[in-house]
Structure formats: structure tokens, C-alpha cells
Amino acid sequence: MFTKILIANRGEIACRVIATCQRLGIATVAVYSEADRDARHVRLADEAVAIGPAPARESYLRGDAILEAARRSGAQAIHPGYGFLSENADFAQACAEAGIVFIGPSAAAIRAMGDKSAAKALMQRAGVPLTPGYHGQIQTPEFLREQADGIGYPVLIKASAGGGGKGMRRVDDSADFIEALASCQREAQSAFGNAHVLVEKYVERPRHIEIQVFGDSHGNVVHLFERDCSVQRRHQKVLEEAPAPGMTPGRRAAMGKAATDAARAVNYVGAGTVEFIAAPDGAFFFMEMNTRLQVEHPVTEYITGTDLVEWQLRVAAGQVLPKTQEQLSIHGHALEARLYAEDADRGFLPSTGTLRHLRLPAGSAHVRVDAGVEQGDAITPFYDPMIAKLIVWDVDRDAALRRMRQALADCEVVGVTTNAAFLRRLVMTGSFAQARLDTALIEREQAALAPNEEDSDPALWALAAIAAVATAPPASIDARDPHSPWQAQDGWRLGVRAAHRITLEHRHTQQLLAVRGDGQTWSVTRGDHTLQATGTLSGGALRMQIGGQLHRATVIRDGAELHLFGRDGAQRFTLHDPVSEADQSVADAGRLTAPMPGRIVATLVTPGTQVQRGAPLLVLEAMKMEHTLQAPADGTVHGYHVRAGDQVTDGAVLVDFEATAS
Known part of the structure; x- marks a missing residue:
């Protein structure tokens, strides 16, 4: 076994690898960019080495x-985690040439599975079921359309070198094919430097089922059963579960055999995932092979009682797989949800900032x-922008689902917006609860997944109002006589206690509330209604x-924001000061600011142009995604404060914009 390894990654996977190494007595070396100088994986590792500036291309991709x-x-070996260099054949080859073990498959296996068209040809020879389609080299538009016409619509155009949903288009009619192909090829060229595509039959109501495989250098290959990753948004996985x-046992055996056949076809060593599209009638088709550990591997670990990172280390050190196929079995059911810093109610816009309060569910069996x-x-x-992965296990799916609902409700995060509420709504939808799964589940359940904009429970407003008053920062006190009763700020008056009048906003609704209380007995008036509380x-x-009714919650006050974390999850209220906000609105008039730090990709409007509300004004790249900023109202773009290529900070003024007077 190794005595020291380097982890060529960051975030939760780096922390996970470090934890496994510590348990096995292996020293660890972390690498970090300037942005990650104080990151958790750096603090946990035995050693840490700086490798470059914040952008990944100048650090983690070097x-x-x-x-x-x-x-x-x-270090004797390098663990690549997932993402970054984990599926980079040139890096795996460079490690071998340097005499350092790459904890993953060979460069040849990565190359064989890295090109979708070549991989499908290889799988066809290995007898692995393929989706009907064209995977060849001819790329002329008319030829590809003829292939699509022969396959039958709908079809899916996919970038051969792609992944993550980029360079992918569904086409329902021959008349739309050429335009969709051109768009797909442009995106593929931009994202992967390769415009080559393949065309496949689009499977209606498909499920995304993947098989975890493992091979060693002694010729052994096993599968550790399947994961269902059908719940996706824009081809990105949101929830995963196993099994x-x-x-059925028959389908599981058939898919397991196809996956291990695929791994043997490339002499696979290490952890890998063979991904399939599964049709409602039970048919399944090879989609691709990920030649690395997957983000969702913990659900497999839970149901099989294994540590797949430990397996990676042992196999890379030349040892035989810890278990044979006959020794592997399924126990219970596991679910995983990815907690991200993103605003689901604003198009899943990534959220940046400092985690001023973070409390996640306590670990247990x-x-x-x-x-x-x-x-x-x-x-x-x-x-x-991942904060954490929440993984739960229980004896069956219903019990595991209850645990996931509670785990999501137990997440307390202040400082960034998270998708926790969206995930909780998602696991409570009828489709997911009843396991009616396919890759269109989120689109199908849009109504259930939309945030509830109705007026909240009056008791919730009362709790927020009491919390706002009770946590208000004290006014300054005259130090010459700090015990004077005239300096008390408890609202005492002769005859009746004075009311604290506050304005709160929740779910785009503002309310003026009057609060009276002495620390234990309270009354809260909203409009014509008064609630008593103790x-x-x-x-x-x-x-x-x-x-x-007894209400319990954790209260966190963060500037003008008030967060209540209770049995039903998080509730956020904003305290408004009408006078200061009026002054600020005047100061901000005519400006469009950056919602987060990022890089300007393009400015889209010529200064002096009149635009309508919602018109695209510029493109901002942040967190590996492009975000188009739009005109907030009808008006005129007078000019830009930035140009393409500029790096901007959160809140930076980008555009001089004048709204048209109504």
C-alpha cells in the first residue's frame, strides 16, 4: 500500500479521500489555488502545495x-477525484512516464471511452446494447439529416467529445434538423474544441441508470449494482438513489453483465461507471462510460457496505479486488441530494459569499x-458551488425518503442562497415519492416545484416579528450612567407597553407589524388581527x-435578513427601513449591477439603443456557467462600464440604463 498520496482536486471529494487515507494510515498532500488557500481540504491534509491562481485552467487543470x-x-500516487484531470488521458500518461501511480484507469482506457463515437463502435463489437443511431465519421449536414430520417424522429444530436448536457439537442422533425445541428456543433466546438457529433434515436420517457464497475490488474471485474440518476435538470443530475x-433481478443481471463486458473490452482497472438509457419496456442501451469515481458513489457504498475510495487505493497499489461478485449484495436503500449554493427561484443562479452560519445534519448510521x-x-x-452531499440510508425506499426529507429540513445555511427548499419540494412530489421516474420528472412537476407565493401562516409572521424585535441590536447607551431607567429600551410606558413597528418581507410580500412584549409574553398585530404568544x-x-401550538426554531440574524430554521425547513425574512431604502433607490437608479463575481463574456447592445424589458444586455460567466443579464424595464442603454474579458466583483456597476417613464 502507498505511504503518501497527492489529491489533485478540491472540495468534498478531496476531503473524502483524505478521510479514507487517514483511516488507512496514508499521509496526504493537498494542492490548492490562491482562492483555496484556507479551504477545508487544505486544513485537513498532512501537507499542502500551492499550484497557481484561482481560475481552474491556471491551477487544478495544470x-x-x-x-x-x-x-x-x-507522493507515490495521485488521486484525481472527479472533474478536473480525472478523465484526462494525457495526464494519466504523464503520471506513468513520471513513475507516479495515477489512481484510475490507464490512459488507453480513458482514450477508448472518451470519444463517444469510438466508444460506441467498441461496445458494438463487445455485444453491449446500443441506442439505434449513426456514430460514424461523415459529418455533412445533409448526410446526417438522412441518417436521422432513417432512424425516425425524435432523435438526439450529441457532441461526440461532450458531457454535462452541452452540445446536445432533441429534434422532432426533419425540417428542424439542419438548424439544430448547426447550433449543436457550435456549442460542441466552443465547449470541447471538437464539433463532431453523433445522432441517436431519442428514447421517450427514458430513465438514466448507471452501473458501478470495478476492475483490478489481475483480470477481475465486478459490478456493484445500479444507481438511478433519472432526476435531472438540463442533463445535470439532481437526485440519485440505489438500488x-x-x-427486476433479470434486468439487473443483464445490465450488470453488459457493464462488466464494457469494462473488460478496454481492460479496465479501477472505479468506473457504465451509463445506460433505459426504456419503459425494459430495453436498455449503452450511453457512455465515465472512467472515474462518480459524485453519487456514496449511495452504492451505503447499500453494499463498501468504501470505494479504499478499493481505488488498493487496486492502484496492485492488490486484488476486496470482494468477488458472489460476495456482493444489496442491503436497504440509499438516496443522495446535492446541496448547492444556488437560487432555484431565480433560474438556479449560483450564489457566492461567506458561510456565516452552517449547520448540517449530524452523521449517523x-x-x-x-x-x-x-x-x-x-x-x-x-x-x-456545491456545499455538501446529503446521503441517507434505511431498510427500504419509503423509510429512506422520510430521512431525506428530514435531512433537507435540518440544513441551516446563512450567507448564500441554497437549493435546499427546492430539493425538499422535489422529494415530496408525487412522481418521486411513487418512483414514477424518468429524465423529464422535473419538467413534469413544475407546478409542484414552484415556490408557494401565497401569504404565509400568521403564526410564522408573528414568530419572525418577535425574533426581529428580540434580536435587534441595542442602541448606544450613555456610559456615564448605564443603569439609568431612562436608558432602558424595553418599550416600557405608563399604562401600556409601547409597540415596536417593523416592516418585514417574506416571499415577495411586505407586512407592517406592531410587536409588544417583555421577553416572555408577546402580542403581534398585523392589520386587524392580533396574536398572543408566550x-x-x-x-x-x-x-x-x-x-x-408549540413552535421551535433556530433564529439567525444576518444584517437586514432574519432566518428561521424549523421543522419545515428554512424561512427567510427581510427587515425593511423605508427611509434608508428610499435613499438607496435614488442612488441606484439608472444602474445595472453584477449579481455575483465573474467574467464579462460579451456586451450585446450598442450604447444609445432603446430596449424592452427582458432584452439581453450582456453575458456574465461565473461558476462554469454563462448568465445573460436582461433589461429590468423598457428603457435606454446609455453605455457600459465593462467590456468583454473584464473580471467584475459582486455588485459592480455594469450598465448605465435609463428606464422609460411610465
């Missing part, structure tokens, strides 16, 4: 810098949290009796 770090530290609901950050860490615009708020723990 194979030469990572190899040099391995040489200087004396796949409704999987039933709940596991894989996190790459801690309270006080920052979510930056340079990398994937209870306390101590150390952030709110315990309040309203109308015969």
Missing part, C-alpha cells in the same frame, strides 16, 4: 504543476454528509406557544 507538487512532496426502483466547506468558508465564483428566545433557540 497537470505539470500537479506532477511537480507530487515530485517535491514525495433503482422497480429493477442513517445519515451521511460529505462536505468540502465549514462555517466561515467562502463559496467563490471560480468552482462548482415563550423565549435564548441563544438563537426560539420556543414559542401560539394558539395552543
Whole structure:
């Protein structure tokens, strides 16, 4: 076994590898960019080496810098995690040439599976079922349309070198094919430097089922059963589970054999995932092979009782696989949700900032949290905005689903917006709860997934109002006589206690509330209605009796924002000061600002142009995604403060914009 390894990654996977190495007595070396100088994986590792500036292309994607770090530290092997260089055949080859073990498959296996067209040809020879389609080299538009016409619509155009949903288009009619092909090829060329595409039959109501495979250098290959990854948004996985609901023993055996046949076809060594599209009638077709560990591997670990990172280390060290196929079995059911710093109600716009409060579910035999950050860490615009993976296990799917609902409700995050509420709505939809799974589930359940904009429970407004008053920062006190009763700020008046009048906003609704209280007995008036409450708020723990019902919540005040974390998840209120906000609105008039740090990709309008509300004004790249900023109203673009290529900070003024007077 190795005595020291270098982890060529960051975030939760780097932390996970470090934890496994510590358990096995293996020393670890972390690498980090300037943005990750104080990151959790750096703090956890035995050693840490700086490899470059914040952008990934100048740090985590620099194979030469990572190899040099391995040489200087004396690391015997490099674990690539996932993403970055994990499927880079040139890097795997460079490691071999440097005499450093790449903890993954050979460069030849990565190359064989990296090109979708070539991989499908290889799989066809190996007898692995393929989706009907054209995977050849001829790329002329008319020829490809003829192939699509022969396959039968709908078809899917896919970038041969692609992934992550980029360079992919569904086409339902021959008349639309040429335009969709051109768009797909442009995106593929831009994203992967390769415009080559393949054309396949689009499977209606497909499920995305993948098989975890493992091979060693002694010729052994096993599968560790399947994961269902059908719940996706824009071809990106959102929820994963194992085993796949409704999987019959016969279908499981057939898919497992196809996956191990695929691995043997390339002499595969290490962890890999063979991904299939599954049709409602039980047919399944090879889609691609990911030659690395997957983000969702913990659900497989839960149901099989294995540590796949440990398996990677042992296999890379030349050992035989820890278990044979006959020794592997399924126990219970596991679910995984990815907690991201993103605003689901604003088109899943990534959110950046410092995690001023972070409390995640406690780990147990039933709940596991894989996190790459801690309270006080920052979510930056340079990398994937994942906060943590929540993984739950129980004896069956229904019990695991209940645990996932609770785990999501137990997430407390202040400082960035998260997708926790969206995920909780998602696992509570009828389709997911009843395992009616396919890749269009999120689109099908749009109504259920939309946030509830109706007026909230009056008791919730009362709790927020009490919390706002109880946590208000004290006004200054005259130090010459700090105990004077005239300096008390408890609202005492002769005859009746004075009311604190506050304006709160929740779910785009503003309310003026009057609050009276002495710390234990409270009354809250909203409009013509008054609620009485008794209870306390101590150390952030709110315990309040309203109308015969006991309410408990954790209260976190963050500037003008008030966060309540209770049994039903997170509720966020904003405290408004009408006077200061009026002054600020005047100061901000005529300006469009950056919603997050990023790089300007393009300005889209000539200064002096009149535009309508929603017109695209510029494109901002942040967190590996492009975001188009739109005109907030009808008006005129007078000029830009930025140009393509500029790096901007959160809140930077980008556009001089004058709204048309209504």
C-alpha cells in the first residue's frame, strides 16, 4: 500500500479521500489555488502545495504543476477525484512516464471511452446494447439529416467529445434538423474544441441508470449494482438513489453483465461507471462510460457496505479486488441530494459569499454528509458551488425518503442562497415519492416545484416579528450612567407597553407589524388581527406557544435578513427601513449591477439603443456557467462600464440604463 498520496482536486471529494487515507494510515498532500488557500481540504491534509491562481485552467487543470507538487512532496500516487484531470488521458500518461501511480484507469482506457463515437463502435463489437443511431465519421449536414430520417424522429444530436448536457439537442422533425445541428456543433466546438457529433434515436420517457464497475490488474471485474440518476435538470443530475426502483433481478443481471463486458473490452482497472438509457419496456442501451469515481458513489457504498475510495487505493497499489461478485449484495436503500449554493427561484443562479452560519445534519448510521466547506468558508465564483452531499440510508425506499426529507429540513445555511427548499419540494412530489421516474420528472412537476407565493401562516409572521424585535441590536447607551431607567429600551410606558413597528418581507410580500412584549409574553398585530404568544428566545433557540401550538426554531440574524430554521425547513425574512431604502433607490437608479463575481463574456447592445424589458444586455460567466443579464424595464442603454474579458466583483456597476417613464 502507498505511504503518501497527492489529491489533485478540491472540495468534498478531496476531503473524502483524505478521510479514507487517514483511516488507512496514508499521509496526504493537498494542492490548492490562491482562492483555496484556507479551504477545508487544505486544513485537513498532512501537507499542502500551492499550484497557481484561482481560475481552474491556471491551477487544478495544470497537470505539470500537479506532477511537480507530487515530485517535491514525495507522493507515490495521485488521486484525481472527479472533474478536473480525472478523465484526462494525457495526464494519466504523464503520471506513468513520471513513475507516479495515477489512481484510475490507464490512459488507453480513458482514450477508448472518451470519444463517444469510438466508444460506441467498441461496445458494438463487445455485444453491449446500443441506442439505434449513426456514430460514424461523415459529418455533412445533409448526410446526417438522412441518417436521422432513417432512424425516425425524435432523435438526439450529441457532441461526440461532450458531457454535462452541452452540445446536445432533441429534434422532432426533419425540417428542424439542419438548424439544430448547426447550433449543436457550435456549442460542441466552443465547449470541447471538437464539433463532431453523433445522432441517436431519442428514447421517450427514458430513465438514466448507471452501473458501478470495478476492475483490478489481475483480470477481475465486478459490478456493484445500479444507481438511478433519472432526476435531472438540463442533463445535470439532481437526485440519485440505489438500488433503482422497480429493477427486476433479470434486468439487473443483464445490465450488470453488459457493464462488466464494457469494462473488460478496454481492460479496465479501477472505479468506473457504465451509463445506460433505459426504456419503459425494459430495453436498455449503452450511453457512455465515465472512467472515474462518480459524485453519487456514496449511495452504492451505503447499500453494499463498501468504501470505494479504499478499493481505488488498493487496486492502484496492485492488490486484488476486496470482494468477488458472489460476495456482493444489496442491503436497504440509499438516496443522495446535492446541496448547492444556488437560487432555484431565480433560474438556479449560483450564489457566492461567506458561510456565516452552517449547520448540517449530524452523521449517523442513517445519515451521511460529505462536505468540502465549514462555517466561515467562502463559496467563490471560480468552482462548482456545491456545499455538501446529503446521503441517507434505511431498510427500504419509503423509510429512506422520510430521512431525506428530514435531512433537507435540518440544513441551516446563512450567507448564500441554497437549493435546499427546492430539493425538499422535489422529494415530496408525487412522481418521486411513487418512483414514477424518468429524465423529464422535473419538467413534469413544475407546478409542484414552484415556490408557494401565497401569504404565509400568521403564526410564522408573528414568530419572525418577535425574533426581529428580540434580536435587534441595542442602541448606544450613555456610559456615564448605564443603569439609568431612562436608558432602558424595553418599550416600557405608563399604562401600556409601547409597540415596536417593523416592516418585514417574506416571499415577495411586505407586512407592517406592531410587536409588544417583555421577553416572555408577546402580542403581534398585523392589520386587524392580533396574536398572543408566550415563550423565549435564548441563544438563537426560539420556543414559542401560539394558539395552543408549540413552535421551535433556530433564529439567525444576518444584517437586514432574519432566518428561521424549523421543522419545515428554512424561512427567510427581510427587515425593511423605508427611509434608508428610499435613499438607496435614488442612488441606484439608472444602474445595472453584477449579481455575483465573474467574467464579462460579451456586451450585446450598442450604447444609445432603446430596449424592452427582458432584452439581453450582456453575458456574465461565473461558476462554469454563462448568465445573460436582461433589461429590468423598457428603457435606454446609455453605455457600459465593462467590456468583454473584464473580471467584475459582486455588485459592480455594469450598465448605465435609463428606464422609460411610465
